[in-house]
Amino acid sequence: MTTAGAGRTVQDLMHPDAQCIGESDSLRMAARMMRDLNVGALPVCGQDDRLKGIITDRDIVIKCCAEGMDLDRTTASELAHGLVWVDAHSSVDDALNMMERHQIKRLPVLDNHRIVGMISEADLAKGLPDDKLAEFVHHVYGRV
Template sequence: MKIQEIMSSKVETISPDASTKVAARTMHDLHIGSLPVVSADGELMGIITDRDICCKVVATGRDAGWTKVHEVMRKDITTCFDDQEIDDAAELMASQHIRRLAILNRNNSMSGFLSVDDLARGSYDLAGTVLEASTPVH
């Protein structure tokens, strides 16, 4: 099964110049934990998560209204192509210990997002493998 068959193709994105306050409000309103950061020309630049805002802005006393997304986003985003097999995505997610994966088309434009929930719709076994690998051990 191809990634494009199960991924979420309607993905909310955010500009690198938006404030982290806007990013936090967007995530809160949409009940999501991350936003792909996309430039005006559609290039995927990184990702910002609720944890990034908590640890890099709030916990350090920075003003979320003035701190820009590009200042705290992660640029080392892991991606797959939408025409790859879901097994490839699950293996990558498990090896990188991540629960969300940005999906690109072959023009390197943002095509969608793949989460563990999406994987579960395609294969419970694959979703279980990713969850097991991405759950921190205390």
């Protein structure tokens, strides 16, 4: 995918000020944070304030609840996955390519090795022309 956001950076489209869940925090706390923040994913950060992965609401349901794991004893780091991220100053095309390649709908945004936001398909829907958004959706959802 090319020319989706010519001249635009990830920082132009991202949702700023993403809040992290601590790697040792419980999944119950993660679920409550997601509810309170009205988000479907949280970056997982370590004590060093560095990104360790990401956890989604689907992860909590499929990998914890459905498996009979304890929401209060299972930590965010146990389900954190996908240390995939994009630099805040990268082009929108770079972010789209990365999301397509990894078939992900949310991507943490880092600046100076610190999380500064998240870019999601909702952000893309607001900021991309319809044809580019349709192409992204095809690539992320269209593969088996």
